[in-house]
Amino acid sequence: MKKAIVVAFAVIAASIVATAAHGGPKVAVASQSVSCSSTLKIAMVTPITGAAGFLGTEQLSWAKYAVSTLAPKMGLKVQLLQGDTPVEQGAAPALTLAQKFAADSKVVGIIGPSTSGDAEASAQTYYHAGIAQISPSATDTPLTYAVNGKKLGTPTFFRDVPANNVEGPTIAAYITNTLKAKNVVVFDFQEPYSQGLAATISSYLTAHGVNVTRLSAPNTTTDYSSYVTKVPSNTNVVVFPTQQPPAAQTFAEQLVEQGKSAVVFGGDGADAPAQFKYPGGYVANFAPDISGIASDAGIVAGWKKANPTMTLGSFGPPTYGAVQIMLNAIKIACAKDKGTLKSRADVFHNVKKVTIKNWILGGTFKWSTKTNDPLNGHFYIFKIQSNGSYKLVN
Template sequence: MAPITGGAAAIGGEQLNFAKLAVSDYNAKNGTNFSIVEGDTQLDAGQASTVAPQLVSNQAVIGVVGPAGSQEVESVGPAFADAKMAFVSPSATRTSLTSGAFPTFARVIPTDDVQGPTDADFMVSKLGAKKVVIVEEKTSYGAGLSSAVEKALKEKGVDVKRIQVSQKQPDYSSVVALVDADTSVVFATFQIAANTKALANTLQQQSKKAVVFGSDGSFSADFDVPGQYVSSFAPDIKGIPSSKAVADAYTAKYGEFGTFGPPTYVATQVIMTAAAKDCTGTADRAKTSSNVLGVSIPDSILGQPITFTDKGDVKDAKFFIFKIGDDRKPALVN
């Protein structure tokens, strides 16, 4: 389940292609015969809730990689729980998703309770932020992350203003008009990177000096304004020697990629590993679900072991911060 079309298609396409690569690699290594059924959610909770029952009714589907967004996880969680269907997200970060409401859910990336303090500490210690505006997208993802960042900033004595916007905001002129001249950072909790780019461009057009710091949803080639910052729940695996073979294979077949694809590779591995455990024939949906939290990938392409807490979160996961250079590409800075 990914936003294969729509405003976040750059992310969804990367996720889909990394899932395909994971399946191909796993089958070749293990002699299995897994395949993929695609569900296009367009990063929309309503669309995700339409796709979910289609997957549930397809008895050949034994587990789901995705969906991408936190609001989508909330919309499909009950249906997957009823069907005893495991679903492992490579990118949904809202902390409350693993509070127990969705017992068949897990994720391979850290939560907003990690992202909030990480980003806030960087804004203060590296950017010298004393005044920050949080532009909160009105989604469950935006609300949860905005609260985490606001709390961490205020604990550091930062003056914080919080502005809510729609995911379909036509332009950001009125929002930028509310940004005071002495604001040093505008933190955007957007899930469509092109919107973050539009916000940064509007700030520059109005001669505001604040830099834009995009949350993980903005890590995409669509947000390419030099001098701005973006956080990510995954590293750039091109810099991890042990991940070179996978990175090279992906680039050769699909082209360049960011940080949304590699966690999808890992999430797909988790589903297949859980399905294959003690399996002597056709994989079982309920057994796959019960095996997920016991999966261990000691040498994941993310550069860290993947093991789960009893809630479905990855142990010892962390966030990474990148700065967009003059070449319009992000480079790791923390």
């Protein structure tokens, strides 16, 4: 029996090692010149299936809509490719996709990756291939800022939403100033997005005199009972920055099961009204409800016509914006290169030259001069109502 168990573990260990080896970075192929009159390709890299599939499906619908409506107006022929990166599979799918897209010389830009872990894992591959990436939702701070002397993104990585260093203080300020919380539990899930956000929120809260308890759960945790048991009964707020909204719902229910009245506060990863709908909870997100922005009326109507069964969420509009920036960068590069892109790096070199009036999230979009982030990015806070809907409160 002992032998059989040893053999079984050896087989499992070998398969894990093989999987890890398969996901390692490889050198990308050199870029070739591409005619701007040919069909250019951009790829959307996002979790289309999996627990975060709600996010990717929404982003993909907006990316398709942006390509189909904006590219013809700019005189461009663009094909949108899609790559699925289920969050449960870690960064391996993002790496594989990066190698695939880098090897295709017609791929001139990437929208995504949507999650911070995927963005960090694949950034070097895109950088070596000279491909610009614009993520509409990867918010981990070190992707564009040096944190403790270390930056995880590359010059080809951009995002059109603000980072955790904006989200964290926004959430923390709301907890201290509006909710007046004195005792807060902050979770992380042992992956880059939540660890970065939890660290930022904790340090802000601690600096403002709030008593903070940190809890860390493996990303594979399903039953939070013993974590709930560790939440002190005088806790006012639990910050739960999961990327799996059903987990936030379960956690809120298990708090009630143990008679604890703390409010659950999710980050942008938990923003899914169909899955995290426990009344009294909060989520933060980088996009407002754009149905209230007058200049977006036509865009929203067009998207709803193209996607009649879908609901307007917070992840789609920044994706539309990312495609808009990418197409503008392509257009500028094509004009400079007189109709033939010498290399796809020419698109990358023009991303920061793009500014957009009537930005989909309101106002004018401009890049920060210091980092590859938007200038004056803002996070919004929504409260979950008794019917499960989200109401903008900050």
